[in-house]
Amino acid sequence: MTTYRHAIIGCGRVAPNHADGFGQVPGWAVEVACDRDAAVEVFAKEHGIPRWTRDLADVLADETITSVSVAVDHAQHAAVVRSALNAGKHVLVEKPICLDVAEARELVALARARGLVLSVVAQHRYDPVVLAVREWFRAGLLGDLVSVSAALQAHRAPEYYRDSYWRGTWAGEGGSALINQGYHCLDAVRWICGDLTVQAAAATTHALAGVIETEETISGLLAAGDAPVTLSVTVASPVAWKTRIDVVGQRGSVAFDLDHPGRLLGCDGPDALVQAAQKHRADSLAEEPPGVAYYGVSHRRQIADFGRAVAGGTPMLTSADDAVGTLATVLSLYDKALPGR
Ligand SMILES: NC(=O)c1ccc[n+]([C@@H]2O[C@H](COP(=O)([O-])OP(=O)(O)OC[C@H]3O[C@@H](n4cnc5c(N)ncnc54)[C@H](O)[C@@H]3O)[C@@H](O)[C@H]2O)c1
Incomplete structure (x- = not known):
């Protein structure tokens, strides 16, 4: 039975490791692939992901989504992670957490205040x-x-x-x-x-x-x-x-x-x-x-x-x-x- 529904935001080079990893955790399923590029449909089909969207707002507004992977360019990490936490999603963001230490600390504090898991990939x-x-x-x-x-x-x-x-x-x-x-x-x-x-x-x-x-x-x-x-x-x-x-x-x-x-x-x-x-x-x-x-294979472990x-x-x-x-x-x-x- 699927209890946790995950979305992948940013479906580029590293995204297959997220599709693979979440696909292996019992009780979890990758429900949505999100990328602003039209190729998101191909990515979703290749990885057996049932839904796709080109609009991040769709993912954030979807109350059935428990957690997200953020795998976009470094400059957008802070804004996307902040929006996802504010939308009540647990977040696994690719490294680096963002590009500014003060902003990084704010994100960690926001996750803590909201009781959400924020993890930065360090496979x-x-x-x-x-x-x-x-x-x-x-x-x-x-x-x-x-x-x-x-x-x-x-x-x-x-x-x-x-x-x-x-x-x-x-x-x-x-x-x-x-x-x-x-x-x-x-x-x-x-x-x-x-x-x-x-x-x-x-x-x-x-x-x-x-x-x-x-x-x-x-x-x-x-x-x-x-x-x-x-x-x-x-x-x-x-x-x-x-x-x-x-x-x-x-x-x-x-x-x-x-x-x-x-x-x-x-x-x-x-x-x-x-x-x-x-x-x-x-x-x-x-x-x-x-x-x-x-x-490597340690995305699976993280x-x-x-x-x-x-x-x-x-x-x-x-x-x-x-x-x-x-x-x-x-x-x-x-x-x-x-x-x-
Ligand atoms: N852990 C690792 O070993 C590893 C390996 C590769 C990349 N990475 C990290 O993963 C992140 C992504 O890298 P990549 O190589 O996959 O980049 P990429 O350029 O291949 O993919 C980024 C994707 O994000 C999409 N995107 C950008 N803004 C978006 C938005 N607002 N909404 C939806 N989609 C959006 C782009 O269209 C693109 O498809 C980076 O932080 C990078 O450092 C980590």
Whole structure:
């Protein structure tokens, strides 16, 4: 029996992961696909969604809809999330929560005041390898943190930006390589190591000069406590998508990626850490992703968590406050790298 009826607002590249995820939660159904583009009909039919609309107001006025996914361009996140919360819908919004920290805090407060679940997609926080490294770090198997390095090299062709009404612009995307692609590396490091402070950053745009007004490459020096953290992100590599994160502690050191499947690449340290790593490898599942491969399969896990939070009032593994922290760190990196942007 369907108890919870969900709508997807914005039916572009990432929307298949939402259709797939909500389709797997018992008692939930995706009832409406909403996109201002006429292609919404094709999307709805492809994903077995019974209704579609080009008008967001239809979704918000529909009292049978319990919750929405917001998967539109970054610039509209704040307004669409606010309208959905004011209409009494639980909200799962794609990252970033929005483009302004004060507005993000207002959205979190609004959800709390209305007793609604607001969750920001951070699917890699649910990747088994990320959860495992976080647990090992928290259990002391790595010892005190020495340093972290996180890197993403990706390729984005000019058409990726030219064919989009919002990418590659400060107004529409709020940045590019970092706030869009590199977001996950930064967010995973925050999830494992805690809050980060930004010390220095530099950004450039060469390969995509004349195509985007935002950054194609950015590197930052941050700190987790007194441990240095380096972050390096580019969308100008010939490599389609490749991440690597090294967490080095005084007792143990691990390397992993956020590619699909997220893998443990290396692990050195005490016997307990090596045994935990062996068990993690043995337990790892091969899962087919529903959409673009490097988005992975963990939308399913976060959506299941969202479903439990809506149905049972249980806190989610990751809170919207965490997402405000990641947004603040992203914006702080931009402030250091491109103060006059
Ligand atoms: N978690 C991930 O791994 C992941 C991956 C890709 C994208 N994303 C995020 O998902 C969001 C969307 O990205 P995308 O790549 O799917 O973008 P996209 O451009 O492919 O799709 C956005 C869609 O929103 C529609 N839209 C815009 N305004 C609308 C409105 N007011 N009402 C209804 N429809 C509207 C557009 O017509 C478009 O079809 C972004 O926040 C992005 O950062 C997350």
